[in-house]
Each structure stands twice: as structure tokens, then as C-alpha cells.
Amino acid sequence: MWRHCLxxxxxxxLAAAAPASAFMAFVSNEKGNTVxxxxxxxxxxxxxxxxxxxxxxxxxxxxxxxxxxxxxxxxTIQVIDAKKQEVVDTLPSGPxxxxxxxxxxxxxMYVANENDNTVTVIDLEKRARIGDVQVxxxxxxxxxxxxxxxxxxxxxxxNMAHFIDTSTRQIVANVLVDARPxxxxxxxxxxxxxxxxxxGGTVSIVDPxxxxxxxxxxxxxxxxxxxxxxxxxIGMTKDDKTAFVALGPANRIAVVDAVNHKVTKxxxxxxxxxxxxxTPDEKYLLVTNGxxxxxxxxxxxxxxxxxxxxxxxxxxxxxxxxQ
Amino acid sequence: MIGRIAIGALLAVASTGVAxxxxxxxxxxxxxxxxxxxxxxxxVWAGPPxxxxxxxxxxxxxxxALVEKLAARRTPLDDAQKAITDFLAASAADxxxxxxxxxxxxxxxxxxxxSSVMNGIExxxxxxREAAEKIRADTLALQALQNASSPDQAKVDELGNTLxxxxxxxxxxxxxxxFVCEVPTTIDQRLFALGRTIQQEME
Numbered sequence: 001m002w003r004h005c006l007x008x009x010x011x012x013x014l015a016a017a018a019p020a021s022a023f024m025a026f027v028s029n030e031k032g033n034t035v036x037x038x039x040x041x042x043x044x045x046x047x048x049x050x051x052x053x054x055x056x057x058x059x060x061x062x063x064x065x066x067x068x069x070x071x072x073x074x075x076t077i078q079v080i081d082a083k084k085q086e087v088v089d090t091l092p093s094g095p096x097x098x099x100x101x102x103x104x105x106x107x108x109m110y111v112a113n114e115n116d117n118t119v120t121v122i123d124l125e126k127r128a129r130i131g132d133v134q135v136x137x138x139x140x141x142x143x144x145x146x147x148x149x150x151x152x153x154x155x156x157x158x159n160m161a162h163f164i165d166t167s168t169r170q171i172v173a174n175v176l177v178d179a180r181p182x183x184x185x186x187x188x189x190x191x192x193x194x195x196x197x198x199x200g201g202t203v204s205i206v207d208p209x210x211x212x213x214x215x216x217x218x219x220x221x222x223x224x225x226x227x228x229x230x231x232x233x234i235g236m237t238k239d240d241k242t243a244f245v246a247l248g249p250a251n252r253i254a255v256v257d258a259v260n261h262k263v264t265k266x267x268x269x270x271x272x273x274x275x276x277x278x279t280p281d282e283k284y285l286l287v288t289n290g291x292x293x294x295x296x297x298x299x300x301x302x303x304x305x306x307x308x309x310x311x312x313x314x315x316x317x318x319x320x321x322x323q
Numbered sequence: 324m325i326g327r328i329a330i331g332a333l334l335a336v337a338s339t340g341v342a343x344x345x346x347x348x349x350x351x352x353x354x355x356x357x358x359x360x361x362x363x364x365x366x367v368w369a370g371p372p373x374x375x376x377x378x379x380x381x382x383x384x385x386x387x388a389l390v391e392k393l394a395a396r397r398t399p400l401d402d403a404q405k406a407i408t409d410f411l412a413a414s415a416a417d418x419x420x421x422x423x424x425x426x427x428x429x430x431x432x433x434x435x436x437x438s439s440v441m442n443g444i445e446x447x448x449x450x451x452r453e454a455a456e457k458i459r460a461d462t463l464a465l466q467a468l469q470n471a472s473s474p475d476q477a478k479v480d481e482l483g484n485t486l487x488x489x490x491x492x493x494x495x496x497x498x499x500x501x502f503v504c505e506v507p508t509t510i511d512q513r514l515f516a517l518g519r520t521i522q523q524e525m526e
Contacts, residue, residue, distance in 0.1 A: 223365030251366055251515070268369035268522065271515050292512055308519065 023279050024082065025286050025320045026067045027295055028055035029312030035069060036295075036311040037085055038286070040279055040320070043297060043307050047085050051078050057099035058317040061124065062106025067319060070097040070111065077111065079127075082321060092129040094120045101142040101151070103166070110151055112139035119153055121169065133169045135162050141183040145208065146190045154181035154195060161195050161206060173211040177204040183275075185234040185243075187258070196231035196245060203231055203245055205261060217261050219247060219254055233275035235285055237300070244285055244298070246273040253287055253296075255303050267305055269296035277318045288315035353448040354504035358441065362434055367515050370522045371419060373427050380428035386421070390428030393517055394436065400513065404520045411524040422525040426518055433514040440506045447500055454493045461486050 022041030028051075029036060035055060037047040052071030060067055060082070067080040068091065077097055079089040093100075094113030102109045102124065109122040112135075119139060121131040136155025143152045144166070151164040154177075161184060163173040178200020185194045186208070193206040194217075203217040219229045230248030236258060237243070243256040249272050255265040270289025278285050278300070285298040288311075295315060297307035352358045364373070380386050389410060393403045407425070414421040465482045468474060 221365055224363060228363070228366060249366065252369070266369065268519070270519075271512065291508070292515055 023320050025277065025279075025295075025318055026058055026060070026069075026080070026082075027286075027288060027311050027315050028058040028069050028317045029293075029314055030054055030056055030290070030316040031314035032312030033071075034312040035067070035080065036315070038295065038309055038311070040284065040286075043309055045309065045311060048312060049080060049085055049087065051080070051087060052076065056316045057097065057112075059100065059102065059319045060321055062102065062104075062322065064322045068100070068109070070100060072096045072098055072114070077122075089127065091122055091124075091127055092120070093122070094118050094132070099140065099142050101144050103144055103148045104146070105148075108166075110142055110144070110153075112142050112153060114138055114140070119151070119164070131169060133164055133171075135164070135171070136160050136174075141181060141195065143184040143186060143193075145186055145193075146188060150208065152184045152186075152193060152195075154184055156180050156182070159197070159200075161193070161204075163208075163211060175204075175206050175211050175213060177206070177213065178202045178216075182232045183234055185236055187236060187240045188238055189240055191240075194234050194236070194243065196234055198230045198232055198248065201226055201229045201231065203234065203256075215261050217245070217254075217256055217263065219245075219250075219263060219266075221247075221250055221252065221266060224250055233273075233287070235276045235278060237278075237282060242300075244276060244287075246276060246287060248272055248274065249291075251289075253285075253298065265303055267298060267303065269298070269305055270294050270308065274315075275317045277320045279320055280322055286318050286320065288318050290314045290316065349445075351445040351448045351452075352441075353451070353500055354444065356504055356508060359507075360438075360441070362430075362437065362511060362514060364430060367518045368426060368430070368522070370426065370518075370525060371423060373423055373430075376420075376423045376427045378427075378431075380424040380431075383424060386424050386428060389425065390432055393425075394429055394432040396509070396513065400516055403513075403517060407517065407520045408524055411521070419525055422521045426521050429514060429517055429521075433510050437507050437510045440503065440510070444500065444503055447496060447503075451493065451496055451500070454489065454496075458486065458489050458493060461489065 022039050025038040027036040035049040035051050036045045039046045053073030055069045055071050057070040067082055068077050070077050075095050077091040077093050078087045081088045093111045094116050096115040097111045098114045100109055100111040107124055109124050111120040117137055119133040119135050123130045135153045137157035139153050140156050141154035151166050153162045159179055160174045160176055162171050165172045177195045178197035180199040181195050182198045183196045193208045195204045204213045205215040207214045229250045231245050232248055233246040235244040241258055243258045245254045251271050252266045253269050254263045257264050269287050271291035274288050274290050276285055276287040285300050287296050295309045295311055296305050299306045349358045411418050468479050
């Protein structure tokens with residue numbers, strides 16, 4: 001993989017920014033209470049790190065030095081040193097943290113706490129809690145707008161996407177979507193917000209300025225009952241032209257034309273596919289398969305599954321080191 | 324004496340021992356894992372349609388022998404996947420048909436294996452319920468014997484002993500059920516992994 005980077009003129013700048021090695025992907029294993037480290041050159045698990053109870057949300061810090069993982073049953077967020085590949089610190093959160101997001105600068109982190117209907121705001125430099133935002137019942141999906149002004153939080157029970165002003169930390173709008181919204185993702189140009197609904201079986205396209213649902217992506221797989229189609233994770237290419245949506249127990253990733261919102265292809269990956277992450281060069285997309293305990297690697301350009309890697313028990317989330 | 328010590332424990336077993344079914348459609352299903360009666364083809368197969376192959380895999384002795392070997396859980400998954408790769412590489416000319424037949428066979432066999440495991444789990448669950456009722460009744464009978472104005476110690480000991488054995492068998496079975504509940508998922512995982520290998524080899 002790295003050889004390819006060196007040979008390719010367009011990504012030559014990567015060589016200056018990073019040592020001569022492949023990317024590293026960190027996968028949280030919800031039942032195994034571990035984080036698997038995958039080398040994207042050999043596509044093998046190079047290390048399994050013991051973490052707290054029930055690791056789910058997982059993300060690199062913007063500088064690529066640390067990996068943060070929400071360990072829900074321990075009511076905290078653990079910090080893994082990416083080089084040492086061991087837990088070095090913890091961050092405060094509310095009870096049962098599941099997912100979190102950071103601002104573009106990587107200074108502020110927002111954590112959805114499933115159990116007390118709040119979003120905790122953490123100063124990442126000081127590693128301290130600096131506030132809370134009251135949101136809907138059972139906060140789940142979290143994302144931040146590209147300009148950093150609006151934080152989105154989806155609520156499982158009220159079926160809403162809450163728009164939170166990051167400067168005042170007040171909810172400025174609520175948009176009703178389909179049942180059990182799980183994940184939210186902005187287009188990179190900020191023109192659309194996509195929200196997946198696990199029970200509704202759809203992805204709602206929301207106008208982030210007018211705060212209305214302007215369209216919906218629906219899924220249909222012949223021979224599969226509609227209740228087996230449960231959209232969760234969403235990945236959008238940097239050009240905002242193609243989106244990938246994980247469909248849970250349908251065991252498939254839907255490839256969606258992000259311009260006309262139509263599905264162009266379904267890729268069979270692993271059992272109960274949940275979340276995903278692109279490699280920084282966007283050549284590959286890694287998706288976690290909870291029941292088959294593996295990670296599938298998708299060749300983004302070819303839209304094909306090229307590899308399956310066994311990880312720990314019940315893989316949930318995945319994050320890949322930025323360059 | 325035996326009876327008196329055991330009573331508290333026995334009552335606890337009898338009242339909480341049999342797990343309550345979570346899904347009202349399947350009252351005898353004791354597992355924490357949701358009961359999914361059948362694996363649907365589309366959940367595990369994105370290859371070409373299998374309508375034209377149906378039961379034909381049974382007519383091909385080579386394929387039916389391979390299906391039997393691959394479906395057996397004692398065959399390690401890695402070995403099974405390698406056997407698929409070797410078999411399909413050898414049938415280069417008609418790889419698609421061979422792959423379809425092989426998967427159709429695995430789908431039928433593993434689904435059948437799974438159904439029989441699930442039926443077994445439900446049968447044990449029903450028996451456990453009956454056993455729990457028997458333990459409850461015997462416990463009450465023992466209490467009555469002990470509370471008599473002049474207890475017949477021989478009878479108390481005998482019933483106490485019976486109860487101890489009944490409880491032991493009951494608890495052993497409960498442990499087995501918890502273990503066996505994992506089996507349908509193990510079969511799901513196996514079918515999916517084998518199907519994925521076949522599809523990759525067919526591409």
C-alpha cells in the first residue's frame with residue numbers, strides 16, 4: 001500500500017507527512033472489551049489492546065497521536081496512545097457514553113451519553129469536562145457541521161435530529177426523521193445532512209439551513225424482509241458524490257449516488273455491518289461486522305469487497321489514523 | 324436435615340430457574356439470543372440466483388460428499404474454506420454451476436442442522452418447565468412432612484434426597500441450555516463464512 005503512495009504523484013505529499021508505514025486502523029470490539037489494531041498494508045491484526053467494558057464509539061484525535069474510545073459500561077472515555085498502543089489516560093463523560101465527535105480543530109469533544117439524555121462537552125487539551133447540553137431521550141448519533149457552528153445529535157426515542165448551536169450550546173432546531181435515528185453525517189460542502197434510521201429503514205436527507213427533510217434514501221433487497229434492512233453507519237467520499245450506508249443485519253453496504261440519492265449497488269460484507277471508516281487516501285473503506293466478528297475491506301473505486309479480517313468479539317466502530 | 328437445608332435453594336430454583344421467553348411468539352424459546360426460525364437466502368448470498376439448481380446438489384456425489392464435510396462443525400473453518408477454494412479451482416470450466424450447487428447444498432444442510440438444534444432447545448426447555456414444577460411440588464410436600472407434629476424422618480430423608488437429585492439434574496441442564504443457545508449463531512456464522520468464500524471464488 002505504502003509503495004503505491006510513493007509511486008503515485010498525486011499523493012506524494014503523504015510521504016513527507018508520515019513515516020514510511022501503512023495506515024493503522026483501530027477497531028472497538030464491544031463484547032471482547034478490546035481494540036484491534038489493523039495494519040492496512042498487510043491487512044492483518046497487529047495488536048489487540050485490552051480496554052474497559054463495552055467499547056463502542058472510537059475516533060483518532062485530529063493530530064493522529066491518540067485514539068479515544070467510549071467504554072460505556074465503565075462510564076468513561078479511554079485514551080490510547082497510538083504509538084505505544086496502550087491505554088494512557090481517561091476522559092470524563094456522563095453515564096454510558098456511546099458515540100462522540102470533535103470539532104475541526106480537535107479542541108472540543110462532544111459525547112452522547114445514552115443514559116442521562118445529555119451531551120457532555122470536553123476540552124481535549126485540558127482533558128476536562130466544560131459543560132453539558134440537555135438533548136432528547138437516548139442521544140445516539142453525533143456529528144458536527146463542516147464550519148463547526150452546528151452540532152447534530154440524534155435521539156433514539158423522540159426520532160429527532162437536534163441542531164445545537166456550538167457557541168451558545170442551545171438547541172436551535174429539531175427535525176423529525178424516521179424511527180430510531182442512529183447516525184448523522186454532513187456532506188463535506190455542508191449542503192446536506194444525512195441521518196440514518198435503523199427501524200425506519202431509511203436515510204433522511206436534511207436541509208441544514210431550512211431544517212427540513214428534503215429527500216429520503218430507501219433500500220430494497222429482493223428476498224430480504226424489510227425489517228432486516230437497518231441503516232446505521234454512513235460514509236461520504238470527499239467529493240460528496242458517493243455515499244456508503246451500512247445496513248446492519250442485511251449484511252450489506254449500500255452504495256448510494258449522493259447527488260440523486262439512489263442506491264447503485266449492494267455489497268455483501270459480513271454479518272450485522274455497523275460502522276465504517278475510509279483510509280485517508282480514500283482508496284479503501286473498512287466496515288465492522290458485529291456478528292461475523294470481522295472487518296471487510298472495500299476497494300472504493302472498484303466498489304468491491306477485497307478482503308475480510310477477523311478481529312475481536314462484536315466489532316462496533318473503526319477509526320483510521322489521519323495523515 | 325438434608326431437606327431443611329435445601330429448601331430455600333430449591334424454591335429459588337423452582338421459581339426462577341426456567342428463563343422466561345422474551346418473544347411471545349416462541350413461548351418455549353429459552354435463549355437470550357432472538358429466535359430466527361430460518362436463515363433467509365438473501366441475507367447470506369449475493370451470488371447468482373439458485374432457482375435453477377434447487378435439490379440438484381444431492382444428485383452429484385462429489386458435491387454432496389463435500390457439502391457433508393463442509394457442513395460438519397468438526398471440520399475447522401479454515402480447512403473448509405481451503406476445500407472450497409481447491410474444489411472450485413478444479414472445476415474451472417463450470418465454476419459458476421459448481422459454486423451454486425455447493426452453496427445450495429450448504430444452505431439446505433446448515434438450515435436443517437440449525438432447525439434441529441432449535442427444536443432440541445425448545446424440547447429441553449419444555450422438559451425443564453415440567454421439572455421445575457415437580458421440584459416445586461416436592462418442595463412443598465417436604466415442607467409439609469417436616470412441619471408434621473411427629474415427622475417421619477425416613478420419609479423426610481428420602482424425599483430430601485430425591486429433591487437434591489432433581490435439582491442437580493435441573494441445574495446441569497440449565498447450564499447446557501445456555502451453552503447450546505450459542506449453536507444456532509455458530510451455524511449462521513459458518514454458513515455466512517462458507518458462502519462468502521464460494522462467492523469470492525466465483526468472481
